Amino acid sequence: MSNSAIVGVNWGDEGKGRMVDLLTDHYDIVVRYQGGGNAGHTVINRYGKFALHLLPSGIFRADVLNILGNGVALDAENLMREIDTVREGGVSVTPDNLKVSCRASLLLPWHRQLDELEEKRLADKKYGSTKQGIAPFYADKYAKKTVMAGELLCPDKLKAHLADLLEWKNLTLTGVYGAEPCTMEQLMTWVETWGERLKPYLCDTGKLLDEANRAGKRILFEAQLGTLRDLDLGIYPYTTSSNTIAAYAPIGAGCPSVKLDHVVGVVKAYSTCVGEGPFTCEWFGEEAEKLREAGGEYGAKTGRPRRVGPVDVVATRYGARMQAADAIALTKLDVLSYMDEIPVCEKYRVGGDETDEFPLPMFLDQAEPVIRTMPGWKTDISGIRRFEDLPEEARSYVLYLEEQIGVPIRYVSVGPERDSIILR
Ligand code: GDP
Numbered sequence: 327m328s329n330s331a332i333v334g335v336n337w338g339d340e341g342k343g344r345m346v347d348l349l350t351d352h353y354d355i356v357v358r359y360q361g362g363g364n365a366g367h368t369v370i371n372r373y374g375k376f377a378l379h380l381l382p383s384g385i386f387r388a389d390v391l392n393i394l395g396n397g398v399a400l401d402a403e404n405l406m407r408e409i410d411t412v413r414e415g416g417v418s419v420t421p422d423n424l425k426v427s428c429r430a431s432l433l434l435p436w437h438r439q440l441d442e443l444e445e446k447r448l449a450d451k452k453y454g455s456t457k458q459g460i461a462p463f464y465a466d467k468y469a470k471k472t473v474m475a476g477e478l479l480c481p482d483k484l485k486a487h488l489a490d491l492l493e494w495k496n497l498t499l500t501g502v503y504g505a506e507p508c509t510m511e512q513l514m515t516w517v518e519t520w521g522e523r524l525k526p527y528l529c530d531t532g533k534l535l536d537e538a539n540r541a542g543k544r545i546l547f548e549a550q551l552g553t554l555r556d557l558d559l560g561i562y563p564y565t566t567s568s569n570t571i572a573a574y575a576p577i578g579a580g581c582p583s584v585k586l587d588h589v590v591g592v593v594k595a596y597s598t599c600v601g602e603g604p605f606t607c608e609w610f611g612e613e614a615e616k617l618r619e620a621g622g623e624y625g626a627k628t629g630r631p632r633r634v635g636p637v638d639v640v641a642t643r644y645g646a647r648m649q650a651a652d653a654i655a656l657t658k659l660d661v662l663s664y665m666d667e668i669p670v671c672e673k674y675r676v677g678g679d680e681t682d683e684f685p686l687p688m689f690l691d692q693a694e695p696v697i698r699t700m701p702g703w704k705t706d707i708s709g710i711r712r713f714e715d716l717p718e719e720a721r722s723y724v725l726y727l728e729e730q731i732g733v734p735i736r737y738v739s740v741g742p743e744r745d746s747i748i749l750r
Pocket of ligand 1: 342343367659739
């Protein structure tokens with residue numbers, strides 16, 4: 327029996343979706359345990375290219391059961407639209423291969439609206455929200471002011487609960503932001519349009535997972551975003567509003583009895599970051615543009631150009647430790663093939679001193695990268711499938727990162743396709 331989590335070690339977009347898609351073969355169940363429709367996994371397989379936001383990446387494997395756990399921000403509207411898109415690609419999504427936790431809280435229409443209103447109010451101090459309503463949703467969840475998906479199964483209770491929340495939320499919408507109030511009709515239309523479609527997928531997924539675990543089924547936990555966006559351990563306040571780390575997986579999945587046997591931390595061969603916040607190794611200008619183009623670094627959800635830079639050993643070592651990763655998947659090594667020399671951010675300089683330690687968020691804006699360069703390989707490596715067939719410079723780069731991170735690099739990805747992978 328082997329339960330695993332596949333998680334991002336850095337700022338997100340490391341290629342987790344691609345790794346989950348590759349590894350789902352070895353698992354019976356894939357679970358999303360946190361986050362919502364605010365980030366995207368890009369998956370390329372025989373059905374085509376898909377940007378998944380809420381659906382677990384196991385959805386493309388016929389014999390895999392996919393679960394959205396209680397920890398996710400359950401955006402019924404986005405989920406149903408995503409199901410429609412994936413179905414159009416010929417993929418079957420039914421209540422047999424997708425289950426949604428009755429305990430997941432619902433992202434309501436005003437969460438997206440409030441996200442937009444708040445980003446507008448913040449103007450140039452904005453956090454770079456994707457405006458999918460995630461922060462207002464989690465704020466309301468922890469204030470106990472949203473509804474659980476299971477309430478859709480008790481319409482009378484749901485209506486009364488929504489009426490209470492409406493009265494309360496309109497105080498904020500109208501009083502704080504001067505926006506139009508939401509009406510009960512609008513809410514009920516939303517419930518009838520999107521909530522109804524969600525109902526067939528709802529069940530007690532915690533119980534299901536507990537039973538599956540006892541029966542020896544193998545469970546894969548899939549995270550959204552990366553360590554540095556974890557609410558508690560990331561670059562607060564430029565984090566997401568949930569816990570992205572693997573240790574949260576059994577909670578967000580509703581099955582604390584399930585132990586993680588392995589944590590695969592996904593690291594990109596260079597750094598990217600979407601949105602605001604400190605990003606010590608950031609490149610600008612032509613150098614950045616070249617890397618962004620080479621790696622196709624534009625947000626899966628927003629299309630925003632991602633901020634880019636060399637691999638950041640300091641942040642990566644911290645990220646891998648917080649994830650308790652016991653294996654690393656290094657992705658996009660092929661993207662670096664155009665470089666004469668490969669730069670690496672080996673240490674930070676903070677207040678005149680060099681350090682190997684990732685600083686606390688309040689000191690990050692003082693950190694400067696200490697860069698070393700390694701020889702490039704200047705040859706196409708995307709067709710290579712064995713580590714020993716990689717050019718020596720590419721092997722040296724991988725081995726150097728492995729030593730610096732302190733965790734074995736078990737997978738080296740050299741292309742977006744399912745089989746463009748080197749196993750070690
Ligand atoms: P995720 O959210 O962590 O799954 O990451 P994204 O999907 O946002 O970004 C990863 C992107 O890189 C996707 O477009 C993948 O298809 C692509 N990708 C993943 N691994 C590789 C790789 O090894 N080489 C190349 N060239 N592209 C890759």
